[in-house]
Amino acid sequence: MGHKKVFISKQLSVIFVLIVVLIITIASLAFFGWTYSKRVSPVEELAGRLMPVRQPTWIATVYGNEQVRVSQPRAVFAANHEIFLADTNNHRILMFDYNGKLVRKFGDDGEQKLVFPYGMAVVEDEVFISDLGLNKVAVFDSKGKFLRFFPVKLSRPVNVVYKDEKLYFADIGTHQIVITDRSGQEIGRIGRPGQKEPGGLSYPNGIAVSSDGRVIVADTNNGRVQVFDQQGRFLEELLGDSAQGKKAFAAPTGLATDKEGNVYVSDPLAKTISIVNRQGQLVSTLQQVGLPQDNDSLSLPTGISIDANQRLYVADYGASRLVIYNLK
């Protein structure tokens, strides 16, 4: 290969080089500025997409700050580098940045006050909050301004999940999962009040929808996790380690799935998060909070959420805190 030279006048070449250097600098500033504003490093984002899922490692525990302390949180939702925590005992939602620093609180003042915020989902710029005190689903914008009540008929909504233009509500009044479209039009229902039989639900608390559209339901008072298709047909029960003769779950409450399809089940009575693979087998359990020498463990883990960067967020109701783990 010969050494090829491009000949241009000195002034032009200097200007050209300066312009390109300037473009590189502006692009870098814009790119890094964006990552700074989101508090997330590009390495973290890349690792979230490329790295395999591993045993959770603790990152941080968030209690709020001196002015705004978390009290008995029921649910957590993490997306777009923001963390929403249902600070249930304080009747409000707390929004944290990616580092766990409080950004704002809402729902405890203003036009519509929350009573018992229980479950949450963020749909584009709107926060859907199922309130077990109001027995309604309130919709706020991400700045904390109340927008409307979602027009869906529910008896006692405890949780809400959004996936592929559909909203899934766990209703402990009817013991069913109610599916609606974005306008609130009911599309279908999953399960029916029941105990032992497949498809029977008793106080279903948690919902997760897998990437292939399977609806996973924490059938809390029946102590099991059931899987349904989009038409509400029972597919299977996640057995965990019940194959070894142990009861898989005591009272499964919150559900989340990672990018590999593993299902995370919060079980407050057992004080654990159980991790179950796609085949329904128990992979591991999570209890530890902090470093091993801290001798701290989950108290009553209720709501859980996993973000695109494969971080697991746990609302620890018993210890009034948010615990963050890394899964990669």
Added chain:
Amino acid sequence: MQSCEIRSDPVRCSERKTVSLGKALIVFGLALGMNIVIGFAIGYSFFWDKHQQQDPNQLRIGSAQREVEANTQDPQAHLKLGYAYLVGKETEKALKEYSEAYRLAPNDMQVSYNLALGYIADKQFAEAIKLLEPLTEKVPMDFSAHFSLGEAYSGKGEYDKAISSLSKAAEIKPGDAYVFYTMALVYKQAGEKEKALAKVNEALRLVPEYQQALKLKSSISGENAGGKLSGP
């Protein structure tokens, strides 16, 4: 890039007025590399992975201190701060706040009870008893007052009175394994091993996997078998 000094030779001069693509790429690469290095350095120094490792006790104390500063005459604010200190094992400061709450609301039973807890934590058992006895008389079904009175008597070495108070607490809450465990501890301290064993068995009947009770039981059984005396 050199300036052209050979004005008499326009061809050579023209050649020397050029920048090679290789040099330009090196400059671009250096600019990009520097931007990336600086970008990452700033990011990891100020913006990324900046999780504050919070101490819940310090947070609780700080929050309660703010409340006291805002409402210096509110006994509840002093109680909160006292409790925060107590949890943080800062007993002297806790007692000071509880005493202040008591000065502000001497007839408030909750305040009296908390002050008694502060005295127990500070091992001033006689002071605690002075506060708790009237409480158990005013509200005979107050489980916490009976239980704490039992603890105070036990701390003072008056084991019979401790057992009597704890028995009342057990009557009020017969399903509370911790009461039976505490009674077992008191009997053990009093040297009544058989009664201690009976009470620890009662606790284990209620909560079979009660780890502290299991340890206490093995400790008591070990003593019975001539083993080394050890605490739970």
